[in-house]
Amino acid sequence: IGKAEAAPAAAQAAMGEQVKRTVCTHCSVGCAVDAVVKNGVWVSQEPVFDSPLNLGAHCAKGASVREHGMTEHSHRLKYPMKLVDGKYQRVSWDQAIDEITAKMTKIREESGPDAAYFIGSSKHNNEQAYLLRKFVSLWGTNNCDHQARICHSTTVAGVANTWGYGAMTNSYNDMMNSKAIMYIGSNAAEAHPVSMLFSLHAKENGAKLIVVDPRFTRTAAKADHFIRLRSGGDIPYLYGMMYHIFKNGWEDKAYLAARVYGIDKVKEEVMKWTPNKVTEACGVPEDQVLLAAVTMAKSRPSTVVWCMGQTQHTTGNAIVRASCLLQLVLGNVGVSGGGTNIFRGHDNVQGATDVGPNPDSLPGYYGIVPGSWAHWA
Numbered sequence: 001i002g003k004a005e006a007a008p009a010a011a012q013a014a015m016g017e018q019v020k021r022t023v024c025t026h027c028s029v030g031c032a033v034d035a036v037v038k039n040g041v042w043v044s045q046e047p048v049f050d051s052p053l054n055l056g057a058h059c060a061k062g063a064s065v066r067e068h069g070m071t072e073h074s075h076r077l078k079y080p081m082k083l084v085d086g087k088y089q090r091v092s093w094d095q096a097i098d099e100i101t102a103k104m105t106k107i108r109e110e111s112g113p114d115a116a117y118f119i120g121s122s123k124h125n126n127e128q129a130y131l132l133r134k135f136v137s138l139w140g141t142n143n144c145d146h147q148a149r150i151c152h153s154t155t156v157a158g159v160a161n162t163w164g165y166g167a168m169t170n171s172y173n174d175m176m177n178s179k180a181i182m183y184i185g186s187n188a189a190e191a192h193p194v195s196m197l198f199s200l201h202a203k204e205n206g207a208k209l210i211v212v213d214p215r216f217t218r219t220a221a222k223a224d225h226f227i228r229l230r231s232g233g234d235i236p237y238l239y240g241m242m243y244h245i246f247k248n249g250w251e252d253k254a255y256l257a258a259r260v261y262g263i264d265k266v267k268e269e270v271m272k273w274t275p276n277k278v279t280e281a282c283g284v285p286e287d288q289v290l291l292a293a294v295t296m297a298k299s300r301p302s303t304v305v306w307c308m309g310q311t312q313h314t315t316g317n318a319i320v321r322a323s324c325l326l327q328l329v330l331g332n333v334g335v336s337g338g339g340t341n342i343f344r345g346h347d348n349v350q351g352a353t354d355v356g357p358n359p360d361s362l363p364g365y366y367g368i369v370p371g372s373w374a375h376w377a
Contacts (some may be wrong), residue, residue: 016038022035026154029347031365042066057194094354100170108260116143120357122346122348129352129357142359147346150312152349153311171316175303177208177337178302179202179207179301180210180299184238184309187215188307190217191343225292230282237278239278240284242293245323248297301336302330306323306342362375362376
């Protein structure tokens with residue numbers, strides 16, 4: 001029995017089919033998808049085998065991307081609807097645009113431009129995000145935001161305040177070069193399944209996998225070391241790791257001397273966090289904190305992965321900075337197989353944040369000051 005194969009391009013063309021390369025929108029991995037389009041309808045799909053991200057793989061979410069909101073139309077609006085006497089009625093695009101424009105203009109005339117609030121999305125591509133930001137500014141307000149406020153703003157501030165730019169430092173597939181990987185606040189096996197491929201490939205190459213989480217997750221099931229900490233105890237735990245690293249002289253002294261400013265102040269604070277205080281604060285026994293420190297220090301390059309388990313705390317920004325400091329102390333930033341790998345919620349959280357509707361910055365992280373407005377205007 002022959003195996004099932006996609007029809008050659010010429011045969012597909014004869015059937016009126018086209019292959020359009022696109023991106024899965026379900027998480028930040030951004031897996032490449034070849035969408036087969038027939039008469040303007042997306043009829044089937046294949047994962048892209050030469051993608052450096054998904055390598056021909058799909059998770060369950062990606063495999064259903066065509067049905068899940070893209071083309072499955074039984075509950076999908078095809079035209080504007082207006083609520084009239086408790087029931088929705090179909091209206092034309094011209095009517096919808098004219099009525100919305102008139103109502104918005106009236107609100108601005110009566111109450112000023114700040115009476116309106118606009119919400120963007122990390123589902124938007126860069127151009128859409130920038131256009132929304134441009135429209136909001138043209139409208140005359142700064143009342144705008146998007147979902148990165150929830151999943152990414154703490155990371156942007158924490159990483160940017162550490163080394164200047166708030167973004168993931170390495171690529172997903174670079175994790176195959178890591179000798180140790182520590183997931184803290186990330187359940188990648190469920191949230192970013194394809195990314196786990198690279199961690200599992202790294203394990204095949206001898207990498208050690210540490211998972212730090214209050215719950216025993218599907219990611220933890222693949223770990224060499226599972227460390228259960230008290231929710232919110234991330235900073236004491238990370239400081240506890242750095243305590244052992246400094247105490248045993250495992251820090252990258254040459255790297256710190258050449259590239260890092262102010263590490264003496266960091267060390268001074270870290271050394272206050274003796275093992276008994278760390279255990280009291282985060283619930284992790286000293287031997288487990290030491291094990292994590294040894295693993296990350298003795299198996300370099302090592303990488304730290306975090307997600308919303310870090311960023312969703314009131315201290316999220318500080319947790320992010322502590323994670324960055326750990327990697328600086330180990331000399332793991334700016335090297336293949338190292339870095340801070342910050343897994344996002346959607347495929348364009350970073351792009352939308354870079355160019356889009358942030359209330360605290362203009363595109364490119366220009367500040368909300370007259371010179372910035374003048375530049376972009």
